[in-house]
Amino acid sequence: MQKTLATIGLAALLGAAAxxxxxxxxxxxxxxxxxxxxxxxVAEQKALTDAIAAAHAKQVFANADKDAQRQASxxxxxxxxxxxxxxxxxxxxxxxxxxxxxxxxxxxxFVSLDQAPSDLxxxxxxxxxxxxxxxxxxxxxxxxxxxxxxxxxxxxxGGLANDNGIRRSKCMDDAVKAASNITIVAQVPTDWNPQKxxxxxxxxxxxxxxxxxxxxPWNDALQGVFAVLKEKNRLVPVGDPKHIVIVSIDGTPLxxxxxxxxxxxxxxxTPLPEMARRAVAAAIKASQGGKIDPQAEFLPGxxxxxxxxxxMASKIWGCQG
Amino acid sequence: xxxxTAAPTHAARGRAxxxxxxxxxxxxxxxxxxxxxxxxxxxxxxxxxxxxxxxMARLFAPLVIAAIGxxxxxxxxxxxxxxxxxxxxxxxxxxxxMRDTGSVWLGALVVVATGAALGALNGVVIAWFRxxxxxxxxxxxxxxxxxxxxxxxxxxxxxxxVAALLxxxxxxxxxxNLLWLAIGVYAVAHYVLRHTIVGREFFLVGANRRGAxxxxxxxQRTRFLAFLFCGTLAGLAGACVELRLGSGGPILGDNLLLxxxxxxxxxxxxxxxxxxxxxRTATGAFxxxxxxxxxxxxxxxxxxxxxxMGLVIVFGSALGGHLYRRRVGRA
Numbered sequence: 001m002q003k004t005l006a007t008i009g010l011a012a013l014l015g016a017a018a019x020x021x022x023x024x025x026x027x028x029x030x031x032x033x034x035x036x037x038x039x040x041x042v043a044e045q046k047a048l049t050d051a052i053a054a055a056h057a058k059q060v061f062a063n064a065d066k067d068a069q070r071q072a073s074x075x076x077x078x079x080x081x082x083x084x085x086x087x088x089x090x091x092x093x094x095x096x097x098x099x100x101x102x103x104x105x106x107x108x109x110f111v112s113l114d115q116a117p118s119d120l121x122x123x124x125x126x127x128x129x130x131x132x133x134x135x136x137x138x139x140x141x142x143x144x145x146x147x148x149x150x151x152x153x154x155x156x157x158g159g160l161a162n163d164n165g166i167r168r169s170k171c172m173d174d175a176v177k178a179a180s181n182i183t184i185v186a187q188v189p190t191d192w193n194p195q196k197x198x199x200x201x202x203x204x205x206x207x208x209x210x211x212x213x214x215x216x217p218w219n220d221a222l223q224g225v226f227a228v229l230k231e232k233n234r235l236v237p238v239g240d241p242k243h244i245v246i247v248s249i250d251g252t253p254l255x256x257x258x259x260x261x262x263x264x265x266x267x268x269x270t271p272l273p274e275m276a277r278r279a280v281a282a283a284i285k286a287s288q289g290g291k292i293d294p295q296a297e298f299l300p301g302x303x304x305x306x307x308x309x310x311x312m313a314s315k316i317w318g319c320q321g
Numbered sequence: 322x323x324x325x326t327a328a329p330t331h332a333a334r335g336r337a338x339x340x341x342x343x344x345x346x347x348x349x350x351x352x353x354x355x356x357x358x359x360x361x362x363x364x365x366x367x368x369x370x371x372x373x374x375x376x377m378a379r380l381f382a383p384l385v386i387a388a389i390g391x392x393x394x395x396x397x398x399x400x401x402x403x404x405x406x407x408x409x410x411x412x413x414x415x416x417x418x419m420r421d422t423g424s425v426w427l428g429a430l431v432v433v434a435t436g437a438a439l440g441a442l443n444g445v446v447i448a449w450f451r452x453x454x455x456x457x458x459x460x461x462x463x464x465x466x467x468x469x470x471x472x473x474x475x476x477x478x479x480x481x482x483v484a485a486l487l488x489x490x491x492x493x494x495x496x497x498n499l500l501w502l503a504i505g506v507y508a509v510a511h512y513v514l515r516h517t518i519v520g521r522e523f524f525l526v527g528a529n530r531r532g533a534x535x536x537x538x539x540x541q542r543t544r545f546l547a548f549l550f551c552g553t554l555a556g557l558a559g560a561c562v563e564l565r566l567g568s569g570g571p572i573l574g575d576n577l578l579l580x581x582x583x584x585x586x587x588x589x590x591x592x593x594x595x596x597x598x599x600x601r602t603a604t605g606a607f608x609x610x611x612x613x614x615x616x617x618x619x620x621x622x623x624x625x626x627x628x629x630m631g632l633v634i635v636f637g638s639a640l641g642g643h644l645y646r647r648r649v650g651r652a
Contacts (some may be wrong), residue, residue: 037623063623067576068477069562073380074617080372098486098567118479159475166476191477282517 028057028085030283031078035091035115036066038192039220040250043317044114047276048087055280057084068092072099078108085109085124085283090117092160097122109286113279114270116163120296125282129270130298131167135217137303138168138247139175141266142213145245146182153213154204155187156197156221165192168217168249185211187304190221198224205232219250219267219318222258237262238306249301256319259309268301269316273298333506349589349641350604353633357608361615368618375497377614379490382499383561387577388584389510390554392602395585396514396523396532398594399454399646401443401551404581406465407548408559411435413469415560416478416569425485425564432560432569433553439465440552444545454548462578469571477570481563504610506554510599523547528595533620583634584609589641596645609632 030052031143034041045061052059060078064071068091075086096117100110109124116126142153155172155268158165169187176182179268185208188200194268197216205211216225229235229244236242239262248255251269258264282292304312313319362369394401411432419428443461446452487635491498514520522543526533533540558577563569588605590597612633616626 060620062617065576065623068566068568068570068573069380069383070576070613072566073376073614076379077614077618079369080376081367092477092566092568092570092573094477094568094570095566097479102486102490104613204620235490 013310017146019096028055028284028287029081029083030057030059031081031083031086031281032059033075033078033086034061034063034086035071035073035089037063039254040218040252041089042277043252043272044089047272047317048113048280050273051276051280054277055284057284059282064091066091068095071095073157075103079103079106083108084287085111087111087113087279087283089114091162091177093118095192100124109157109283111279111283111286114164116136116162116296117202124286124295125279125292126296127275127278127282128298129164129275130173130300131164133298133300134249134268134270135168135173136175137268137301138215138217138249138266139172141247141303142172142173142182142215142245143179145265146179148181151179151182151212152185152208152210153182153215154208154211155184156200156217156225157187157189158217159178159190159192165217169192172215172217178292192218193219194220194224196224197221198227201225201228204231213245214248215262216246216248219248219252219255219258222246222254222264226258226263228289235263238265250318251316252318254318256309256313256316259304259306260319262306264305266303266305268303269318272317336561348585348604349599349644350601350608350637353637354604354608354611357611357615358627361611361618365615365618368615373618375492377610378500379565380614381606381610382497382503383558383565384577384580384584384610385503385603386506386554386561387558388581388588388602389506389599390551390558391508391581391585391599392588392590392599393402393523393550395452395590395592396594396597397527397544397547398592399447399544399547400458400582400592401454401548401555402458402557403439403443403461403465404551404555405574405576405578406462406469406487407439407552407555408562408577409569409571410439410465410469411556411559412563412569412573413473413478413571414569415563416481417472419485419563420495423482425482425488428481428485429560429564432563433556436556436559437549440549440555441545443552444548446549448541448544450510465577466571472491473571475571477568477573479568481567485564486567489561489567499565502557502561506557507603510550514598519543519546521591524595526594560605580609581628587634587637587641589645591642593646605637608637 032048060083062074062075071091078086086108090112097119098123100117103110104124111124112126114128116128117123120126156167186204190196205228214225216222226235234242234244244263247266248264249268255267259267286292302315304316367373391401391563414435415428415432419425420432443458446457447454488498495500522538525538526540526543530540562573585602587608589602590601612630616629
């Protein structure tokens with residue numbers, strides 16, 4: 001009986017549904033919801049923090065740790081806390097649609113950053129890199145590097161449950177499709193996991209010792225790729241006959257260093273500070289009733305390589321500091 | 322004041338201490354829950370607001386449903402590692418059904434049926450083919466997740482009927498609909514375990530399987546039922562998550578497995594079987610959800626949150642084990 005009463009009490013405590021609490025802060029408060037924490041996200045968080053501070057606003061931060069349900073709950077909490085706007089990197093691009101709609105219905109703008117929800121119309125504003133443009137640039141570089149000769153390419157794939165992973169792969173594939181001399185020997189889904197990148201590279205090199213190129217669509221993959229290449233004595237600078245052509249995307253300090261060390265041929269840097277600045281500006285403007293136009297922006301990455309890294313360094317966030 | 326009250330004998334003090342510790346031994350997380358709730362309520366603005374409690378309830382419901390299923394398995398001293406993947410695969414199939422037929426209920430039924438089917442498979446293989454539950458359910462974890470990825474190409478499946486989200490985020494009589502489902506599951510599970518012969522067999526088989534065989538109990542049937550219940554409830558938890566999010570996905574249940582295990586262990590159900598119950602699991606799940614929400618609202622960094630959660634799991638389960646040994650030792 002005691003347990004039954006306790007259970008009912010617990011249920012009543014948990015379940016009392018009501019309207020969200022009123023926004024009490026006079027200052028602008030931006031609720032920032034991240035899908036996960038990893039080196040690139042840490043850089044994004046810093047860029048957002050800088051942009052929010054520059055706008056004289058405050059932030060509330062939550063990390064969903066790769067859990068769509070937790071992200072929904074965290075955003076709901078921010079809504080009940082009365083934040084001025086939400087800036088989110090969605091973990092589940094489908095669930096993000098309904099999450100954004102319910103947030104907007106509660107009168108709070110919802111801005112998605114970096115990772116686009118499947119329906120862009122569901123959010124107040126989206127800004128991100130252009131994964132397709134980046135993938136295309138990478139593919140075209142491989143076509144140029146192959147120069148009409150037989151060229152075996154390993155394609156590491158990021159997370160196939162999100163827009164960046166899907167389009168960075170698809171558009172690279174499309175760009176090399178016409179080049180019949182290029183053979184994609186393996187497409188390895190990694191879920192953005194460097195260890196899986198390592199295993200995929202190891203397997204491919206074992207099966208194809210004459211591997212000529214590796215597409216690493218995010219910088220953290222380079223850790224795994226380099227580990228394998230070093231072990232096989234193939235981690236040599238651009239220009240060395242044993243060098244494997246590598247193209248990567250992100251523009252992190254790791255990627256910049258790899259370019260400076262001439263270990264990779266091309267890096268496509270995501271314009272992070274600009275993305276963060278636009279996301280925060282749109283969130284604040286929308287929270288004050290302003291109209292956001294355009295509703296979505298995709299900023300193409302900045303390509304750079306060993307030949308021009310010194311000139312480009314000031315534009316690449318990972319090359320600074 | 323007589324002598325008894327002024328200076329109780331050593332024996333009387335011992336009896337009093339045992340009496341006061343008796344509920345604690347069975348529910349080691351209850352004081353943690355009460356203290357944590359009081360502290361978080363006092364330190365976080367809006368922690369006890371109705372909106373936040375309703376939000377916590379929606380997070381709590383699928384977790385406690387899956388953890389109750391896991392409790393049946395733990396009572397036998399077994400483990401089911403496949404619940405997260407079963408949830409994911411079920412959610413994918415259910416989402417396709419909802420989207421293609423427009424029927425939320427048919428979709429939800431498919432999610433639960435997927436869980437039941439995989440649970441029955443686990444039960445048959447483990448009970449009658451004598452496979453190790455750890456190894457077999459690990460295989461199902463990997464396979465079910467891979468099938469879900471294969472079917473969807475890694476994408477989540479959204480654009481479900483509006484009714485799905487309306488139910489998942491809606492309330493009835495002031496309580497979130499999902500919490501009603503969890504209360505229903507709790508009530509049935511509690512009744513089965515405490516008031517039916519089948520339920521008592523879970524404790525007997527878990528405490529001493531060999532003895533249960535000699536006593537003529539249907540040991541294999543009990544093991545089968547544990548995995549069937551676990552799979553079915555993982556499916557129902559999947560339906561809850563799907564209805565709340567408005568999408569299903571191949572990685573939707575990835576985090577659920579560890580949280581469900583943490584809830585059961587924290588609640589005080591023994592990993593060796595024969596000892597435990599669903600009320601304990603409910604307290605464990607509530608502690609998990611409350612800490613998850615509370616630490617986040619306190620503004621702790623993600624890493625700090627994980628450390629606190631890990632420490633609570635370690636010390637909570639150690640406390641539960643200590644109190645259990647004391648109780649068993651006395652008996």
